[in-house]
Amino acid sequence: MQYNTDPSAIPDIISCLVLGVVMHEASNPNHINYRYWQLVQERAKIVQSIGPPRGSSSPIGRLPTEILAEIFLYCIPEDANWTPAPDLAPMQLTAVCRRWREIAVNMPNLWRRLRLEMGHGDWQQRAFCYDSYLKRSRGRQLSLTLECDNNKWTELRSLLQPYVDQISLLHVGLSSGTSSFPLVAADFGALEELVIYTGGIDPVPAVMHSIMHSITHLPPNMRNLRLLGMWLDFRRLTSLNSPSWAGLTNLEIKVAGIVSLPCLLRLCPNLSSLTMIGSFMPATETLGKLAHTKLQSLRFSGDLLMKTISSGLLGLFDYLTLPNLCIVEVRNIGRWAHGEFKALITRSQCPLESLIFGGGVTTTPQQLAEYVTLFPSLKLVIDPTRSSVFQ
Known part of the structure; x- marks a missing residue:
């Protein structure tokens, strides 16, 4: 040559x-x-x-x-x-x-990470290039990003089929023109991280149904699941009752409906980090008390599109004990549920290290002083500029 x-x-x-x-x-x-x-x-x-x-x-x-x-x-x-x-x-x-x-x-x-663009143009030429690229990985673990601007799912599955047992990280970006989502997480046997994100536009119901079906059963090595920019029905989410979710250690979701934190944590007993966006309302029922020993980081935010965020976090911390909780960050929930949270950390006897209040959270100097008294080495941050939702 x-x-x-x-x-x-x-x-x-x-x-x-x-x-x-x-x-x-x-x-x-x-x-x-x-x-x-x-x-x-x-x-x-x-x-x-x-x-x-x-x-x-x-x-x-x-x-x-x-x-x-x-x-x-x-x-x-x-x-x-x-x-x-x-x-x-x-x-x-x-x-x-x-x-x-x-x-x-x-x-x-050198050939283990690749972004595949599914937009308009000569797909056959791009597919040949992608396949040549992936062959050079020679069986190593792969990290792939799929940017889906159309619905060439059949061609995509054909391209990825020889490599499904190599893919450990998979990021899938959906556009407003996407009308289907036939990828099933369980088909990727080596998958450890799955991220599905949108451009800020909620997918059509058919796509959401397919996504829920895809995540019902996760591969055995799955540890990190992030569903960004899409609302999940909390009742459907917690009714999955899939044993495969027990392996998750990091979860980032956006949920709609009445949120019961114990119910969600029961689904993921090994979770160490949870980031959640939702419209939090008082829980009307509970499945009993729960001591979750693995959770260390809890971040949650209200929905900025809500006309009012004054309801706070009523009932979110009830019936829960988190003995290893270290980091808490909260945004956009209005009045801070100080009494409920103080009761949580008191009964949990947790080693709280960092407490961060972003924009859209109402606290009082007295409340903040109580946390410092409970945890003298606590890193307490009040930062109104942290006002955007996490996703």
Whole structure:
């Protein structure tokens, strides 16, 4: 295979890549990567101790494959999946020279994260590109983002079928034009995290029904479930009674209806973190007291679209004991249910470390002083700027 890249430009390319890593590390002094500096020192020793290989006058040509492979990994962003592009790593790395291509193609860790766009255009061409990309992962765990702007679900399932047992993280974005959702979480045997999100528009009833069906049974390794931007019927949610939900450790949901926190926590006995948005109203019934020993972080917010948020959190904390609760953050619920919450933390004897009141929460100085008395080392935050809902 021939390449059009000027060999004299290769040192400039690698210098830019290394400079990017240096700038990243310099901007994060508290997160210095000492392994990187070891590699830099090793590279310097190599350049000083050996001459250029036959036919190569560039110092880059002297670097061992192991060093180049480490540098290649630094070219890959860590905060999101990405769409393949010729001017971005890892595709860019395969176009520099034959040696770089061989190294990059044979590094499965470069090809484990991918964003698939299901919009308009030549799907066959994109599907071929996606499949070629995924094949290079060679059985490694995959992190995929699916941006669904239409309903090409049949084609998508066909593309993903060979890789369903590799996908550990799956993010699915639904647009307003999406009229169906045939993906079933249980089909992805290795799935650990599932995120389904919308552009702020509630899906049509048929899509919501499909989503509820999809999450009824979760894969055995599922730990993180986030359903963002869509209202779930609390009665339907808590009637799932699916044993597969017992494995969840993190849950983020938006619920409508009368919320009974004990009822929800019974569904997820291993939950350590819960983020919930809802229209909280007094509970009319309970299934009895519950001691949930795993929950450490509880964040909840009222709905900003509600005309009134003055009802507070009446009954939300009743019948509940949380002995390991460490972090609580609340927004947009109006009057703070101080008496109910104080009773909760008193009977729980929990190690509360952080209590955060965002915008739309009404408290009094006396109430705040009581928390500091109960927990002298408590991090108490009053921040009205935290007024948006979590999702």
